[in-house]
Amino acid sequence: MTKKIKLKNVPYTIVSTYFGREHSGSQAETWKVSLRAEPRSVNAYIKLTNNYRQTIAELACAQVGKALGLNIPDCYLVYVNTDNLPEKVKKESMFANRGEMLAFASGSPDPDVMSFERLLVIDDNKANALFDAWENLDLVIAFDEWIANPDRTMCNYLFSPSDNDFWLIDHGCALTGDYMPRWALHDAKVETHNALYESIAHQKELSEKYEMKKKAATLMTKAHNVDYDSLDASGFYKMIDSNVNVEDIAKFLQERIDYSVELLCQKLGIPQLV
Numbered sequence: 001m002t003k004k005i006k007l008k009n010v011p012y013t014i015v016s017t018y019f020g021r022e023h024s025g026s027q028a029e030t031w032k033v034s035l036r037a038e039p040r041s042v043n044a045y046i047k048l049t050n051n052y053r054q055t056i057a058e059l060a061c062a063q064v065g066k067a068l069g070l071n072i073p074d075c076y077l078v079y080v081n082t083d084n085l086p087e088k089v090k091k092e093s094m095f096a097n098r099g100e101m102l103a104f105a106s107g108s109p110d111p112d113v114m115s116f117e118r119l120l121v122i123d124d125n126k127a128n129a130l131f132d133a134w135e136n137l138d139l140v141i142a143f144d145e146w147i148a149n150p151d152r153t154m155c156n157y158l159f160s161p162s163d164n165d166f167w168l169i170d171h172g173c174a175l176t177g178d179y180m181p182r183w184a185l186h187d188a189k190v191e192t193h194n195a196l197y198e199s200i201a202h203q204k205e206l207s208e209k210y211e212m213k214k215k216a217a218t219l220m221t222k223a224h225n226v227d228y229d230s231l232d233a234s235g236f237y238k239m240i241d242s243n244v245n246v247e248d249i250a251k252f253l254q255e256r257i258d259y260s261v262e263l264l265c266q267k268l269g270i271p272q273l274v
Contacts, residue, residue, distance in 0.1 A: 004227035007063045009234055012077050016041055018089045027051050028172070029093060035076055035105060046078055046105040047172070048095045052241040053183065054172030058104040060231060060249055061147050061171035067226050068219060070136065070143060071167045074107040077236050102240045109167050110160035117154035130159060134166055141197045142216035145267075146223065146260040147253070149174035150193035157196075175249065185248045188255035189263070197267055209268040216264050220257050228254055 017034040024030075028049035034041045049055065062075040082098045090096040119127040131137075144152050151173040158167045176184040176192060184190045204212070228250040237244045265272040 002225050005067045005222075005225050006227050007067050007230040007233070010059055010063065010075055010077050010232075010236060011037065012079070012234070012236070013037055014079050015046065018086055021089075021092055024094070028054065029095065031089070031093075032108075033105070035078065035107075037076075042074075043108045043111070044073075044076060044105040045108065045169075046080075046103050048080065048082075048093065048101065048103050049172075050095075050098075050101075051172070052102075052244075053175075053177050055102065055104045055240050056237050056244055056249070057173070057175045057177055058106075058171050059236065060253075061149065061174045062106070063231060064147070064223070064226060064253060065143060065168065065171075068143065068222055070139065071109075071165060073109050073167055073169065076105040076107070077240075078103045078105045102236075104172075106169055109158070110162040112162070113158045113160045113167065115155045116157050116159055116166070119159050120154065127159075130164075130166075136166075137196075137200075138212040138215040139219050140166075140168060141194060141212065142219045142260065142264060143168075144174075144194050144196060145216070145264045146220065146256055147171065147174040148176045148190060148192045148256070150178050150195055152194070152196035154199075175252065183248075183252075185252040188252055189259045191263060191266075194264070194267060197264075201267070204268075206270070209270050213261065213265055213268060213270060213272075216261050220261055223253075223257050226253075 013035050015033045016036045019032040022030045022032050022045060028047050030045050030047050033044055033046050035044045059075060062072050065072040080101045080103050082095050082101055085096055149171055156170040158169060160167055176190050231250050232246045237246050262272050
């Protein structure tokens with residue numbers, strides 16, 4: 001009998017220091033922070049948003065992605081009292097004085113980590129060479145197809161000089177959240193964009209497409225072994241949004257395993273059964 005892959009519990013913590021705002025959009029803003037953790041504090045990026053679906057999608061996708069062995073930073077659920085922020089943060093944050101909030105935070109894999117987009121600006125030749133040598137590129141594309149993530153843009157994978165590899169962040173639009181006013185979790189065959197594949201589709205030879213399909217099938221075989229009963233074992237999703245049903249998320253992920261290779265093959269323009 002195949003041993004189930006247990007999902008790692010998400011630590012619950014608070015911010016000890018705010019270093020500065022990294023990004024701000026219409027619905028969310030990201031801050032570089034230090035989080036209280038054991039045995040020592042950790043540097044991380046916290047996303048403040050009132051879109052609780054994004055926070056839950058971030059947690060769920062980080063949990064299952066790490067279980068499959070992908071490079072996804074450790075994640076945290078962070079309690080924030082926005083009525084009691086440091087004065088500098090209050091002046092800059094659109095979420096100041098909005099009461100208590102539960103936020104997603106992603107640990108920093110490397111002090112010198114940077115987005116691929118930034119690396120392109122600094123040294124486009126190096127960036128393109130690293131991208132061409134990205135060993136797990138096909139697996140990341142398959143993962144995004146599985147979790148229905150349309151948003152793997154150049155900002156959403158990071159290069160870490162310490163291990164000379166890429167790390168995956170920002171899954172807030174996954175689980176179909178970018179397309180539907182509510183999650184389309186009832187439809188495991190729902191089609192979404194796959195931004196990472198679309199960015200390289202014109203470069204792929206037919207043989208490379210079949211190799212991508214093969215790797216996707218291998219990843220989905222591994223996904224079958226994930227223990228989805230351990231998704232959100234701590235009950236955090238209900239804390240974030242009392243209306244969420246973790247069983248719906250787990251069921252969507254389980255059922256989509258059987259369709260994700262088919263959906264990817266449609267994008268690749270190759271038959272699934274060959």
